[in-house]
Amino acid sequence: MKRRSFIKHAAHSLAIPSFLGAMSNKSFGQTLDKFLHLANETDRALVLIYLEGGNDGLNTVIPMAHLSQLNKVRPHVVLPESGILPVEGTDFGLHPSLSGFQTLYEEGRLQVLHSVGYPQQNFSHFRSTDIWMSGSDSNELINSGWTGRYLEAKHPQFPEGYPNGENPDPLAVEIGYGSSMLFQGEKAGFSMIINNTNQFYQLLDNEQEETPDTPAGDKLRYIRLIAEQSQKYGAVVRSAAQKVPQQKVYPNTRLGNQLRVVSRLIAGGLKTPLYLVRMGGFDTHDNQVDGGDHTQGEHARLLKDLNDAVMAFMADQEFLGTADRVMGMTFSEFGRRIVSNSSGGTDHGASAPLFIFGNMSYGGYKGNAPLIDGSEEYRDNISMQHDFRQVYSSLLTQWFGSDASVNQATMMGTFGEIPVVKNALITSIEKEEPSNLKVYPNPIRDFATVKFDVFSGNIRIDIIDSQGREVKKIYEGMAQNRQFNQNFDFSMYPPGRYILRVMDGFRRSTVHLIKL
Amino acid sequence: MFPIRPGQYRHLKPKYQKVIPPDLTSGLKATSDPKAYSNARLNYIEAGLEPFSGELTDAHLVHFIKRTRFGATLEELKRLRGKSLNFIVSESLASFTPFTEPVNNYNDVSENKIDPEVPLGQSFVQAAFNRDFEGDRIVALKSWMIGRVLGPNSGIQEKMVLFWWNFLPIKMWDVFVAKSCYRYINMLHRHALGNFKELIRDLTLDPAMLVFLSGAFNNKETPDENFARELQELFCIGKGKDAGYKEQDVQAAARVLTGWTVNWDSIHTAGEPQSYFNPEMHHLGNKQFSAFYGNKLISGKEGEAGAGELDEMLDMIFATNESAKHIARKIYTFFVASEITEMAEVNVITPLANIIRQNNYNILPAMTALFSSAHFFHEEIMGALIKSPLDFILGLWRNFDMPIAESAMAEKDFYSAILWDMSGMGMEVGDPPNVAGWTPYYQAPQYDKIWINTDTILKRAIGSDSMLFWGYWISNSVNIEADLLAYVKGFTTPEDPNLLIKEFALVNLGLELSQSQIDQVKMLLLNGQDQDYYWTGAWLTHAASPNDQESAIIVTNRLKPAFQLLLQMGEAQLM
Structure with a gap:
């Protein structure tokens, strides 16, 4: 990997059409030095790890209660019970490669969110990636990313006048190929892009890449040199990285190398709140596992890379003293099918588990391991328990302290929150209390059963629409049993997203409904 | 009647000149050895004026187009394929088309600006001197020149006019008589290959x-x-x-x-x-x-x-x-060569x-x-050669087949945005910095490298990004974007991501890409997947139902960052 593109998108993040007088680089160069100060210790960062290709959720977080059913419907890839890492006090286990994640979970530093997805799953990598990056509905075509809109709401003038004393650093950093949709706002791109980790070290060392020994090569060398110098954020990034002389050992993998860079930048004082790193290869249509030993094979290697890189990242941050202000999240454009292929793989699926990790992670799990009854057919998919936008929205509020208006602009709607950060003040209307509230089936076609453990007995159940308006009170009265269990007719509601809210004395619990 | 001296109306220029071209020579370091920067490798090129006898590949054809026009379009490449070099050269050098005269498209009723000599929409190239309107006429004339390059009759004559202008220049702002400037252009055009x-x-x-x-x-x-x-x-x-x-x-x-x-x-x-x-x-x-x-x-x-x-x-x-x-x-x-x-x-x-x-x-x-x-x-x-701002911006505009002004009346508003952008990159149409022409064409030892500095390279990247992503700023209400779907349809095999990237590089970049560069761009088209068929599938899905918005947007969302990456490579500055 000896060539590189230039500018690394400082320009792209600058790209607002205008008469360009305001962006003179000369004045920028003169004032740059004074921006190079240490970040506030409380600056928080969120690292998004994109697992490209669609990670097989059922072989990552395994529903232990349904192993025999899994054996029936996905015999070509199912993991042997003996190999699965148990997670105490839960109904799931982890892939044998995820021993580090198991430890993190036990330490309360990793949270498992079951069955995260969106209604009306799209099975195209491209389209589903766009949906995850943009935070749109499945049938909504949006060309900006959710973090891009978040940054745009916080920095409406960007890039005019940036960087500045208050915001000396890139607002987002992404490592990989080119600009993803994630950091595109409505009218500007927000990320500084480091195309690969080699490029980062070249930036640090002021290295020049090889060019052909021709007249054109001579010009190219010159252009690249100037491009390097024009990199708006090059100096701050270099300066941050140079403050970190030593790091813990990372595995020499694509993800390991990327996280190593991210950790270094955070510890070096970069105030950048958002990072995107990537790891490919999850599109395991065939040979996902070794035929002889399902705990080995391609998927096992991928998860081991993920596990080892994240563990190194966590250890490094402890060492560098930044662990309390960094959170990580994995995501993938979809999970994979329940039913496996005879070629030893799985096809594109729907909802899948998602990990949130960090010292400040809320820990534990949300939702239930998916129910597999053994009668699933090829077309069946794991239904959604958490809308992915609940996760985004929760991270914005609880981790970045984002207020309702910014959240609204970012998410283009209101999604219920789930606790993802320790001791976070959850400000949204639904203060969650564990009550084992379940509604099934969900998504709902006509009828659904509402079931929960009764606490006080004084029950009221409301349907709330996605705007937060109460649509209908569907139940009010005293519960007769320890468990509430009743079937309701939902056929009169127009298709869409709803929240079902149960008030049981002073306790409140909610569940998101999808009406088809 | 009174004479007009050179630069007599220079004080009026700031009223019209929206962007002052930067002095590209200000940061240049003097070198004690004038040979220090010069490109030794050029010394080994023994080939002379004898006819080229090798096989005429696409790379040769686009080289010819880029050097004789502003950028190259796929359409132009297709037209030259399979023809002999003799035919291509003689045909290209014979293709002269007349142009229509620039018109009053600068009246502005809201500012009470109404040229008393020239009715709206009429040619001003015979109009009597009017110091209150010469500035507007000059901007209209400069915009008109850009229109000639971007217009349907564009050919080698536009490049020749720039060649002569750079060689035998006037500065329009110093002359300040629009009709004299027009007569000068007409003269260059008349003798362009004469x-x-x-x-x-x-x-x-x-x-x-x-x-x-x-x-x-x-x-x-x-x-x-x-x-x-x-x-x-x-x-x-x-x-x-x-x-x-x-x-x-x-x-x-x-x-x-x-x-x-x-x-x-x-x-x-x-x-x-x-x-x-x-x-x-x-x-x-x-x-x-x-x-x-x-x-x-x-x-x-x-x-x-x-x-x-x-x-x-x-x-x-x-x-x-x-x-x-x-x-x-x-x-x-x-x-x-420089x-x-x-x-x-x-x-x-x-x-x-x-x-x-x-x-x-x-x-x-x-x-x-x-x-x-x-x-x-x-x-x-x-x-x-490093592209001049005109080669870079107008070349991309032509290559992407970006929209052009609908009429002569629209030209000034439309093209003056491009005019001032290129000015910011160091090249104001019609006004070289001095009588020796634009510095990069003659100043040893850096020559065309002078086009590129930390300021202009960002502006170039903003220019290409704007065409791809945000829309190129024309006015507060008009942003123009390349129609990438229509553009890519003109490719030979748009469904093959490798060939798509190579064909894009062929017309827009000066050097062939290495495999690792191609792979990097391909990752954007493939969404990080390994198999080419993901792009192929997405493109064919779109091609099968071009009116389906979702498949169109899937393709567009991958083309944009892929082309952005390609145009931000150093090779995109070469021709």
Whole structure:
């Protein structure tokens, strides 16, 4: 990997059409030095790890209660019970490669969110990636990313006048190929892009890449040199990285190398709140596992890379003293099918588990391991328990302290929150209390059963629409049993997203409904 | 009626000039060794003016297009495929199309700005001078020139006009008479691939040039040597090692030229600008030239006969060996390579000058020979020029088939945004920084590298990003984006991500990409997947139902960052 593109998108993040007088680089160069100060210790960062290709959720977080059913419907890839890492006090286990994640979970530093997805799953990598990056509905075509809109709401003038004393650093950093949709706002791109980790070290060392020994090569060398110098954020990034002389050992993998860079930048004082790193290869249509030993094979290697890189990242941050202000999240454009292929793989699926990790992670799990009854057919998919936008929205509020208006602009709607950060003040209307509230089936076609453990007995159940308006009170009265269990007719509601809210004395619990 | 001196209205310029071109030379470091930056590898190119005999590949064809036009389009490439080099060169050099005159598209009722001489939508190239409207007319004229490059009849003549302008320049803001500037453009266009000697004669009498280099004010009482000096130093003889003209020759030439001046009535009233010979202002003495000109003596002549001294002098100048070599060098450094090596001097410049001389300064045979030569198509010549701002911006505009102004009325608003953007990159159409032209075309030792500095490279990237992502800013209500779907449909095999990337690079980048560069771009088209069929599937899905929004957007969302990455590669600055 000896060539590189230039500018690394400082320009792209600058790209607002205008008469360009305001962006003179000369004045920028003169004032740059004074921006190079240490970040506030409380600056928080969120690292998004994109697992490209669609990670097989059922072989990552395994529903232990349904192993025999899994054996029936996905015999070509199912993991042997003996190999699965148990997670105490839960109904799931982890892939044998995820021993580090198991430890993190036990330490309360990793949270498992079951069955995260969106209604009306799209099975195209491209389209589903766009949906995850943009935070749109499945049938909504949006060309900006959710973090891009978040940054745009916080920095409406960007890039005019940036960087500045208050915001000396890139607002987002992404490592990989080119600009993803994630950091595109409505009218500007927000990320500084480091195309690969080699490029980062070249930036640090002021290295020049090889060019052909021709007249054109001579010009190219010159252009690249100037491009390097024009990199708006090059100096701050270099300066941050140079403050970190030593790091813990990372595995020499694509993800390991990327996280190593991210950790270094955070510890070096970069105030950048958002990072995107990537790891490919999850599109395991065939040979996902070794035929002889399902705990080995391609998927096992991928998860081991993920596990080892994240563990190194966590250890490094402890060492560098930044662990309390960094959170990580994995995501993938979809999970994979329940039913496996005879070629030893799985096809594109729907909802899948998602990990949130960090010292400040809320820990534990949300939702239930998916129910597999053994009668699933090829077309069946794991239904959604958490809308992915609940996760985004929760991270914005609880981790970045984002207020309702910014959240609204970012998410283009209101999604219920789930606790993802320790001791976070959850400000949204639904203060969650564990009550084992379940509604099934969900998504709902006509009828659904509402079931929960009764606490006080004084029950009221409301349907709330996605705007937060109460649509209908569907139940009010005293519960007769320890468990509430009743079937309701939902056929009169127009298709869409709803929240079902149960008030049981002073306790409140909610569940998101999808009406088809 | 009153004369207009060069730069007389310079104080009005800030009212119209939205972006002042940066001084590209301000950051240049002087080097003690002028050879330090020069490109030693050029010395090894032995190929000369002999005809190119290799296989004519797409790379050769786009090289020819890029050097003779602004950028290359896939359409132009397709038209040239399968044709012989002879045919291609002779056809391209013959393709001259007339243009329509620029019109009053600058009236602005909201600002009470209504040109009293020119009705809205009518040509202003004969309008009487009006100091309150010349600035608007000049901006309209500059925008009109951009329109010629982007328009459907664009061809080599637009590149030739830029070549001549850079070589024999006026500065429109110094001349400040729009109709004189237009007449100058028309003259360059008329002689674009014609006779250099005739061009120089017309240039000498050109009302715009007579103002710009103050020839109009050169007379027996107040001699002005400005034009006489540049005529030799910059236009006809140059500063080559054998250029032996003396100060005496500058003075003698200035005297020969006395009496030629602008008919100021023609400027201040409607009609075409005129110049004429005024015998009363002509220096009647003998003009003695130096040994460089064979000690030529031009005897002073009275009355109208004095005008004939000019032709005597031009014959004298063009009889030297240096004139043909000088124009050969100018052609070479503009169209072929920024520097002339000793080898190129022998193998290209000398034979090229011979052709020019043999054809009595008709340059068409020389241009034909050059564009057909082994030297022009040498692999180390191709891709080794840094694009000028016009090559970069207008080239991308043409390549992406971006929308153009719908009518002459819309041209000023539409193209002036592009005009000022390119100005910010160091190249204002119609106003080179000085009489030697735009610095990157002549300033040793950096030459075309001068185009690129930390400021201009960002502006270039913003330009290409705007076309791809945000829309190119035309006005507060108009942003223009490339229609990437229509664009990619014109590719040979858009469904193959490898060929798609290569074809894009072929027309927009100066060098072939390495496999790792292609792989990196491909990752964007494939969404990080390994299999090409993900792109193929997405493209074919879109192609099968082009009206389906979702499949269209899936494809667009991958093309944008992929093309962005390609255009931010250093190779995109080369041609």
